[in-house]
Amino acid sequence: MVANRSVEQEKYTVARIAGVNIPTNKRVLIALTYIHGIGPAKAKEITAKLGIAPERRVQDLSDQEVLQIREAIDAGYTVEGDLRRQTAMNIKRLxxxxxxxxxxxRKGLPVRGQRTHTNARTRKGKAKPIAGKKK
Structure with a gap:
């Protein structure tokens, strides 16, 4: 015989929001930051708007609450693939x-005015050896 379970009693093993598997053992505020395009400030804004306590764990959320979060993100934020595509298009336009x-x-150099005589190794790549420079 199958027992009827209420929505609140169901525990999440994997919550999937905006195409990302959200870790269930973390707090909602931290777990939402796993979505590209949602940082701590936006996560706090979402939880406050929906009335979900930020310190609650994802596994303790009901199906309805996860659905509310999913709908809020889909309706009001550019995230994941769309955001990456938008950023790439902006760079391509430039x-x-x-x-x-x-x-x-295009040259793979720093864009925002940083010095390149020394440093900028992250952007320029590994240092190229110079022939004839020996001790």
Whole structure:
């Protein structure tokens, strides 16, 4: 015989929001930051708007609450693939315009005015050896 369970009693093993598997053992506020495009501030805004306590664990949320979070994110925020695509298109637009920032992106150099004589190794890549430089 199958027992009827209420929505509140069901525990989540995996919550999937915006195409991302959210860790269930973490607090809602922290778990939402696993979605690309949602940081701590937006996560706090979402939980406050929906009236969900930020310190609650994802596994303690009901199906209805997870659905509310999913709908709020879909309705009001650009996240994951759409955000990555939008960022890539913005960079491509700069490169097509051949403006200063676009040229810096094209050359793989820092875009926001940082010095390149020394440092900038993250953006420029591994240092190239110079022939004839021996001790």
């Amino acid at each position: 490169m097509d315009l051949a403006c200063y920032r676009g040229l810096r992106h």
